Amino acid sequence: MTRDEIDTPAVVIDTARVEANLARAQAYADAHGLTLRPHIKTHKLPMWAKRQLELGAVGITCQKLGEAEVMADSGITDIFIPYNILGAAKLERLAALHDRITVAVAADSDVTVAGYAARFTDPAHPLPVVVECDTGAARCGVATTDELVALAHAIEAAPGLTFEGIMTYPPRGRMAEVNAMLGEAKAALVAAGLPPRRISNGGSPDLYHAAEVTNATEHRPGTYIYSDRMQAAFGLGTLDDCALTVLTTVVSHPTPGRIVLDAGSKALAADTSPAPGHGDIVEYPGAVITGLSEEHAVVDVSACDRIPAIGEKVRVIPNHVCVVSNLFDVVHLVSGDEVTVVPVAARGLLA
């Protein structure tokens, strides 16, 4: 298959940009003595996870068990699942994973810890559990060091569990604050006789400030591999660093200022970005995607010097690339004239 033969809509990935994004992040990590544990949510591809490890990552992060199972099947042996795993069905799957690879999980409640403690009972092969701490993002995570220490004690008290450390999904742009909170958490744990082996921080927007969070022992960036319109708006490189685009065809040009593309919310997702509109058309910088329905993108081209013809293919940089990876069964890797079709092995794995 050549590039011109790719039918639309389709995901097209510029492998040179992927390599540049990965190399830049690893070089930053190496320069600052930072350990990377990339989050595979963005690409959902074993081949990129392996490449991240090859370049120096210490392991990978998967948000859901199903993703971790696919990655383990591909030969990856160190996976962190920063999620509360609840319920008998999922605990069985976690046990199977724990039997074959190094896996750590998170908890932010005694309910979650009790579930782990009931299922994992072998002191010779304990399950590593990390306590999630809220450092301002107001999603999951214990809110106080008292709760943290109590949970760490509960984990350590369970014969089949081991207290691994702490993790956070930080708010954007607040490195000093996050670092101070992690420092307090660490001090409280040390004082309680439970020094954390791992202090895990995350996020791509602040990846190039991650070293400022000196208390962290590892960082879990996800989106940096492809980047997207949202990350560029947040200051992670520029639109020229975006490696993934959605190739679409102009299907209609009903009025002088309006064209319509064959990629709607089923291809681009409805996620918003600080930048206006639903994506950036690479070849037509003045165009604004003003609306999405499921199979159509409505584009205002009234500010464009030239307008694409009906039937012409254009590339769209999506607002949020991770959800786009989840919408396509395959992606097209493009390197020069070479096109390789790769199934998105960990797509749609919600549980």
Next chain:
Amino acid sequence: MTRDEIDTPAVVIDTARVEANLARAQAYADAHGLTLRPHIKTHKLPMWAKRQLELGAVGITCQKLGEAEVMADSGITDIFIPYNILGAAKLERLAALHDRITVAVAADSDVTVAGYAARFTDPAHPLPVVVECDTGAARCGVATTDELVALAHAIEAAPGLTFEGIMTYPPRGRMAEVNAMLGEAKAALVAAGLPPRRISNGGSPDLYHAAEVTNATEHRPGTYIYSDRMQAAFGLGTLDDCALTVLTTVVSHPTPGRIVLDAGSKALAADTSPAPGHGDIVEYPGAVITGLSEEHAVVDVSACDRIPAIGEKVRVIPNHVCVVSNLFDVVHLVSGDEVTVVPVAARGLLA
């Protein structure tokens, strides 16, 4: 499998509500002499398409070729694709479909018509082409009756095409205006000696006003089968008519007023609704889903009398149900205590 054994997140469909929604729509259509051609984008399941036909629908609507191929494979023989089909690869697939079932397509430009005319050349088996007209929704569609008549002539002049009629995707709540525009279009075509055989209108929000568009010969509702939070806000029934919910588990309760569910934008999509928040939690009416990340829904439960426990399963009515159908490989049909797992055969078919 019993209902309690369904792991989360999962799509759960109340088949009694589906039957009620389908029966109500068909009864309205029958009472008003209206022909239904349901849009399968909402369910993407051959079994529901067949049920819609069984109840009286004249055929079905698919937005993309891939969806039409799946439906044709299941034995459905009359499909309308209200879309400009462009490019050699898609025209080949359209030709294969045209060889085995009754299929009609849309066009709103001479480029699209020229593509059809070049590929379809058999006067003994012409391809029916409908011209899309913009009646105010400002997506696709010719803007004037002059353009319409010119395109209809071009279609009729091509030996392998036949002018089938017109279609529109109407703006919401403007039935009188839409009807007047379709009336003008029809009159212009009759005057030009090209009377339309089909005048196709669409949309679920105004389904129960569809008969007011007296110039239409058929209506293409989609979302009415399941309904969702957006449709209920637009006045199509109430939340009690919503047949599809996303079953999720409470995974965290970090502060008194905040819980977190294991369904984020990968399960619920980021589509917005006139109602605040990202979905309605059936069992906890005062709860508001204030934020979604890919795998988490953050819920404000501060207005709730009681709060679900960590580990408890709750059902979420999504803002936009069609995109949710596209995010899951399987759905769970629930009828009393019986649970049937059905693959979403036409999921993810973007081209």
